[in-house]
Amino acid sequence: MSLIVGIVAFVGFLVAGIVYKLYRSQWFWGIVAIILLLSANLIKDPGYLSITYSEATGRLVGNLVDILRWSAPIMLIAVGMVLVIATRGIDLSVGSSMVAGGAAAMQFLSVVKTPDSVSGAAIAVLLAILTGAAIGAINGLLVTYVGLQPFITTLVMMMAGRGIAKVITGGQNTAADSAPFKWLVNGTVLGFPVVILIALAIVTALALFVRRTAFGLVVESVGINPSASWMAGIRPNGILLTVYILSGVLAAIGGVFAVGSVMVVDISGTGYQSELDAILAVVVGGTSLAGGKFSIRGAVVGALLIATLDKTVLFLGISGAATPAFKAVVIVLLCLLQSQRVRNLFTQRRAAATADPAAAPKASVAA
Amino acid sequence: MEDSAVIEDANGPVVEMRGISISFPGVKALDNVDFRLLPGEVHTLMGENGAGKSTLIKALTGVYRIDSGTIVVNGAEVQFHGTADAQRAGISTVYQEVNLCTNLSIGENVMLGHEVRGALGVNWKATHAAAAEVLAGMGLGDLDTRKPLSTLSIAMQQLVALSRAMVIDSTVLILDEPTSSLDAHEVEALFGVIRRLRDSGVAILFVSHFLDQVYAISDRLTVLRNGQYIGEYPTAELPRNELISLMIGKDLEALAELGSNRRSARRSEDAVPLLSARGIGKRGSVRPTDLDIHAGEILGFAGLLGSGRTELARLLYGADKADSGTIEIKGKPVSLHSPISGLTTGIAYSTENRRDEGIVGDLSVQENLILAVQAERGWLRPLPSRQAGEIVGKYVAELNVRPPDPDRLVKNLSGGNQQKVLLGRWLATHPELLILDEPTRGIDVGAKAEIQESVAQLAEAGTAVIFISSELEEVVRMCDRIIVMKDREKIAEFDAGPEVTVELIVDTIASHQAGDPAQPSEEGGAVA
Numbered sequence: 001m002s003l004i005v006g007i008v009a010f011v012g013f014l015v016a017g018i019v020y021k022l023y024r025s026q027w028f029w030g031i032v033a034i035i036l037l038l039s040a041n042l043i044k045d046p047g048y049l050s051i052t053y054s055e056a057t058g059r060l061v062g063n064l065v066d067i068l069r070w071s072a073p074i075m076l077i078a079v080g081m082v083l084v085i086a087t088r089g090i091d092l093s094v095g096s097s098m099v100a101g102g103a104a105a106m107q108f109l110s111v112v113k114t115p116d117s118v119s120g121a122a123i124a125v126l127l128a129i130l131t132g133a134a135i136g137a138i139n140g141l142l143v144t145y146v147g148l149q150p151f152i153t154t155l156v157m158m159m160a161g162r163g164i165a166k167v168i169t170g171g172q173n174t175a176a177d178s179a180p181f182k183w184l185v186n187g188t189v190l191g192f193p194v195v196i197l198i199a200l201a202i203v204t205a206l207a208l209f210v211r212r213t214a215f216g217l218v219v220e221s222v223g224i225n226p227s228a229s230w231m232a233g234i235r236p237n238g239i240l241l242t243v244y245i246l247s248g249v250l251a252a253i254g255g256v257f258a259v260g261s262v263m264v265v266d267i268s269g270t271g272y273q274s275e276l277d278a279i280l281a282v283v284v285g286g287t288s289l290a291g292g293k294f295s296i297r298g299a300v301v302g303a304l305l306i307a308t309l310d311k312t313v314l315f316l317g318i319s320g321a322a323t324p325a326f327k328a329v330v331i332v333l334l335c336l337l338q339s340q341r342v343r344n345l346f347t348q349r350r351a352a353a354t355a356d357p358a359a360a361p362k363a364s365v366a367a
Numbered sequence: 368m369e370d371s372a373v374i375e376d377a378n379g380p381v382v383e384m385r386g387i388s389i390s391f392p393g394v395k396a397l398d399n400v401d402f403r404l405l406p407g408e409v410h411t412l413m414g415e416n417g418a419g420k421s422t423l424i425k426a427l428t429g430v431y432r433i434d435s436g437t438i439v440v441n442g443a444e445v446q447f448h449g450t451a452d453a454q455r456a457g458i459s460t461v462y463q464e465v466n467l468c469t470n471l472s473i474g475e476n477v478m479l480g481h482e483v484r485g486a487l488g489v490n491w492k493a494t495h496a497a498a499a500e501v502l503a504g505m506g507l508g509d510l511d512t513r514k515p516l517s518t519l520s521i522a523m524q525q526l527v528a529l530s531r532a533m534v535i536d537s538t539v540l541i542l543d544e545p546t547s548s549l550d551a552h553e554v555e556a557l558f559g560v561i562r563r564l565r566d567s568g569v570a571i572l573f574v575s576h577f578l579d580q581v582y583a584i585s586d587r588l589t590v591l592r593n594g595q596y597i598g599e600y601p602t603a604e605l606p607r608n609e610l611i612s613l614m615i616g617k618d619l620e621a622l623a624e625l626g627s628n629r630r631s632a633r634r635s636e637d638a639v640p641l642l643s644a645r646g647i648g649k650r651g652s653v654r655p656t657d658l659d660i661h662a663g664e665i666l667g668f669a670g671l672l673g674s675g676r677t678e679l680a681r682l683l684y685g686a687d688k689a690d691s692g693t694i695e696i697k698g699k700p701v702s703l704h705s706p707i708s709g710l711t712t713g714i715a716y717s718t719e720n721r722r723d724e725g726i727v728g729d730l731s732v733q734e735n736l737i738l739a740v741q742a743e744r745g746w747l748r749p750l751p752s753r754q755a756g757e758i759v760g761k762y763v764a765e766l767n768v769r770p771p772d773p774d775r776l777v778k779n780l781s782g783g784n785q786q787k788v789l790l791g792r793w794l795a796t797h798p799e800l801l802i803l804d805e806p807t808r809g810i811d812v813g814a815k816a817e818i819q820e821s822v823a824q825l826a827e828a829g830t831a832v833i834f835i836s837s838e839l840e841e842v843v844r845m846c847d848r849i850i851v852m853k854d855r856e857k858i859a860e861f862d863a864g865p866e867v868t869v870e871l872i873v874d875t876i877a878s879h880q881a882g883d884p885a886q887p888s889e890e891g892g893a894v895a
Binding site: 214215221225230231232 | 686706718728734738739741748792
């Protein structure tokens with residue numbers, strides 16, 4: 001009996017600790033928002049969160065799985081974006097990198113003789129990655145060696161990227177068929193969608209890369225104080241180039257996900273306004289647009305929130321016309337809750353409570 | 368002018384702060400501090416860094432809220448909820464480091480928020496005219512108010528910042544380290560204006576680390592130590608040594624003895640110099656200059672602000688690229704084109720501009736300490752955490768960084784401790800040549816002594832040090848050899864010895880005629 005009480009107390013303690021740690025993190029309100037949105041859906045349909053295993057197709061089925069699937073490309077562009085933003089930059093061209101990467105893959109699959117071979121699909125993915133890397137490299141070179149502003153540079157690439165996609169497909173919405181390519185996006189492993197596994201693997205690998213090497217440190221340093229970083233011997237050009245290329249590559253993989261689910265690249269639709277989703281995810285994740293400190297975990301939470309929002313809007317049957325406004329309201333509320341001013345309201349109340357008893361005796365001594 | 372302090376009790380104080388306490392997490396920044404400021408006086412706030420001077424000023428200007436105590440301004444108790452409240456009460460401030468918009472014009476900076484308005488919005492012509500008038504009152508009438516502020520030197524920007532504080536009709540003017548970047552002439556000009564303001568009844572709160580200036584300008588002073596009120600004294604009745612012992616709470620013999628053993632030349636004449644520069648220069652910045660520095664030697668650059676001392680140092684580090692001349696390290700030619708090339712050849716340069724080019728404010732003490740080592744390794748090879756811990760433990764202890772918390776953001780440290788962190792950052796790279804540009808500027812007496820001691824120990828251990836300071840006394844006391852610079856060129860070089868004094872250096876600078884080619888080469892050649 002006492003053992004059970006002990007275990008319950010221990011678990012409760014653990015949970016309280018985790019919740020407190022979460023509360024201290026910048027992306028706490030993002031988690032809260034996700035929970036609130038899911039709860040709203042739960043009220044409309046009590047079975048909303050249930051996940052079932054379908055014997056017929058051999059895959060897990062449920063709204064949560066849908067949300068995760070939907071979040072995969074957003075997650076990738078968001079973690080790319082968070083690094084760019086940390087260096088005081090911004091990448092508006094991720095949507096265009098998506099469509100250009102998707103176009104390269106689709107066009108290759110539509111002309112190659114054996115699109116159903118694994119090697120064919122692999123080359124298609126590789127071509128997409130190279131396209132994204134090229135776009136990112138151009139961004140990076142213009143920002144570093146030419147010294148253009150990131151906003152202007154990537155705005156130009158945002159327009160050019162769709163043009164590149166058009167050139168690749170000859171202006172067509174190219175469709176293709178490739179079983180292994182399609183499997184990447186629609187397939188499952190033990191019932192679990194491959195696309196989610198890939199996205200999580202990439203994000204985890206990136207997070208490890210950033211924090212296990214000193215890349216995160218130099219990115220933050222350059223974002224916080226570029227001239228002090230330079231004087232300390234940090235060479236910013238290589239770092240900037242790396243973050244833009246990473247962003248382009250991650251966007252292109254996101255593009256593969258986007259085109260793979262329907263096996264057709266939509267020149268005007270694929271990746272359309274994805275840059276906004278990515279920026280929002282970064283902001284929701286608590287990374288300042290002014291650069292400096294960044295949080296990859298926060299960006300992932302942000303991406304999950306965006307995906308949850310998109311799916312909730314559909315599920316609640318909010319009219320298509322009102323969708324952007326609904327999204328905007330949620331995001332504005334979140335940003336408000338995260339703003340320094342509102343946070344100060346919370347902390348000041350706590351600080352005042354702790355400071356008063358300490359100050360009172362001193363004052364009486366003085367009197 | 369000296370008798371202005373006598374009127375004190377006739378009018379009553381314009382500012383009276385009683386029992387002020389302010390706490391930050393883990394630190395009691397101010398503990399029951401009293402402070403009063405009379406109309407028509409210059410009042411200096413004295414204390415080491417971390418004594419609470421800045422905190423007290425920020426309480427008075429509404430930046431920080433006080434935990435307990437009262438603030439009375441012009442006889443009425445006030446509660447400031449922001450800087451705007453304080454400004455409305457007639458309190459204006461010029462902060463320690465220039466805080467202006469460098470991309471706006473001089474006139475816009477002076478008048479910001481107080482532009483002259485006409486029927487069609489801001490009347491820029493009148494605004495610039497008003498700005499010019501204010502600047503003329505400061506003896507800066509020759510400035511073109513339409514030029515961007517960034518075209519001015521830091522010293523001139525400081526004077527513009529001061530002028531800006533005068534646009535608001537204030538009864539209290541707070542000058543936080545206004546002279547730290549000014550040369551002697553500019554300080555004199557500033558003091559002239561301060562005296563005029565004082566005689567017109569403005570209460571002036573002055574903070575400076577230059578004792579001479581404190582004694583030259585202030586009527587009374589208040590001493591703080593470790594966040595506590597020590598006392599209030601008429602300046603004329605407090606001898607300097609007594610003031611210093613009040614500030615640091617211990618006697619200063621150790622500091623006085625420092626450097627007394629630095630009179631002997633440390634280099635052997637025939638040895639290959641560690642660094643040898645020939646004709647190194649950069650157009651518009653430094654004229655071609657020769658210099659040698661040997662291992663274990665402290666070489667001083669003496670000169671006024673703008674003499675080229677910082678510019679020359681930057682060339683030696685690679686922060687700026689020289690467009691003429693050659694540099695050899697131990698007899699081998701090297702190319703210094705960026706800071707990293709300086710670092711990898713064993714040179715480290717600690718900037719005079721701590722805020723903009725030194726610390727990375729939002730990173731922790733630990734991250735700031737390892738930054739240069741990490742940059743040298745490249746980011747693909749992270750410093751193992753055990754090694755990082757060793758570096759941090761070593762330098763936090765050796766340099767006495769307070770508080771000794773490696774995870775604290777460096778922007779939350781006092782100026783002196785930020786400087787120690789920077790010194791640690793460069794020492795961690797084990798440089799053969801360490802260039803220190805104004806390492807003791809704007810920091811308190813205690814930290815200054817600690818940094819001077821570290822420099823002496825470094826040279827003892829065989830590191831070559833270039834020491835740049837606008838305090839000539841410090842240069843003379845610390846250095847084995849002194850290069851005197853004026854108008855962007857080296858005009859003389861002295862081996863330290865009993866005959867080398869501050870007066871000699873001042874005379875050398877004063878008597879040197881610009882464009883006289885014979886003098887520098889002769890004098891420099893004679894000693895080198």
